[in-house]
Amino acid sequence: MSNPGLLNELVAALRCLPGVGPKSAQRMAFHLLQRDRDAGRHLARVMAEAMERIGRCRQCRTLSEHALCATCASPKRDASLLCVVEQPSDIAAIEQATDYRGLYFVLGGRLSPLDGIGPEELHLDLLRHRLHEGGVSEAILAISPTVEGSATAHYITGIAEGSPVRITRIAHGVPLGGELELVDGGTLAHAFAGRTHL
Numbered sequence: 001m002s003n004p005g006l007l008n009e010l011v012a013a014l015r016c017l018p019g020v021g022p023k024s025a026q027r028m029a030f031h032l033l034q035r036d037r038d039a040g041r042h043l044a045r046v047m048a049e050a051m052e053r054i055g056r057c058r059q060c061r062t063l064s065e066h067a068l069c070a071t072c073a074s075p076k077r078d079a080s081l082l083c084v085v086e087q088p089s090d091i092a093a094i095e096q097a098t099d100y101r102g103l104y105f106v107l108g109g110r111l112s113p114l115d116g117i118g119p120e121e122l123h124l125d126l127l128r129h130r131l132h133e134g135g136v137s138e139a140i141l142a143i144s145p146t147v148e149g150s151a152t153a154h155y156i157t158g159i160a161e162g163s164p165v166r167i168t169r170i171a172h173g174v175p176l177g178g179e180l181e182l183v184d185g186g187t188l189a190h191a192f193a194g195r196t197h198l
Contacts (some may be wrong), residue, residue, distance in 0.1 A: 007033075059130075061106040061123060062088045071104060078102045080137040082130065082165075084156060086110060086149075090142060102140075105130060110148035111155055119155065128159045138166045145172040145190065 007029065014025035032040035056062070057069035064070075071077060071091075081102025085091055091104050107122045119125070130136060141156060143149040157167050173191025174183050183191075 056106075060104045061108065061126070062091055062104060076101070079135055081140065082134070082136045082138070083140045083142055084127065085142045086144060094142065107143075107152070110143065110146070111152045112148045122152070124155070124159060127156065131160045131165045132163045136163075136165050138168060141167065141169040143169070 010029045010033075011022070011025045014020055014028050015022065017025075020028070032043075053065050054063050055065075057064040057072055058067050059072045060069060062069050062071070066073075078101050081100075082105055083094065083100060083102055084105045084107065085094070086107050086109060088106055091106070094100055105127050107124075107127075109117050109122060111117060111119070111122065131139060139156070139160065141153045143153050153169060160167050173187060
């Protein structure tokens with residue numbers, strides 16, 4: 001290796017990806033350099049272009065190449081339904097697993113004062129505007145059932161006060177096919193408290 005400094009820099013750069021540790025990053029770097037330089041060049045080109053051209057949708061804040069993403073621009077979506085999610089990846093999960101046909105709003109995280117994430121960082125002023133003036137009749141909160149997620153849901157419920165919007169939250173509890181004896185106590189208590197009629 002004529003330039004181990006550059007190789008180390010490549011390995012360190014690959015480690016920025018989630019779930020990629022030092023060994024995985026080193027394996028990826030060696031693979032690209034030894035076996036697939038064309039793929040490495042293509043990856044570099046696409047990544048550079050994506051970093052320049054992909055921004056946020058002005059309406060829902062998901063990742064988009066255009067000012068308005070394809071979902072928000074589609075006349076086939078039900079604009080009276082708004083699903084509030086934490087990340088753009090949550091939209092992909094909902095679209096793949098459900099038949100939801102409404103619109104979305106991406107928070108970009110959860111309220112966490114200890115981490116310096118407040119209402120401004122989540123653009124909750126934009127969400128407030130959508131709830132009060134956007135023709136929304138129901139806002140579905142698809143937020144993780146953590147302490148921060150519950151605080152975020154509570155805050156959103158507060159900013160929706162005075163609007164005609166009905167706030168709902170996705171169900172949490174025992175996973176489909178799960179055995180009760182294997183479910184943790186907190187999840188079981190939440191599922192029990194949120195039971196529904198059959």
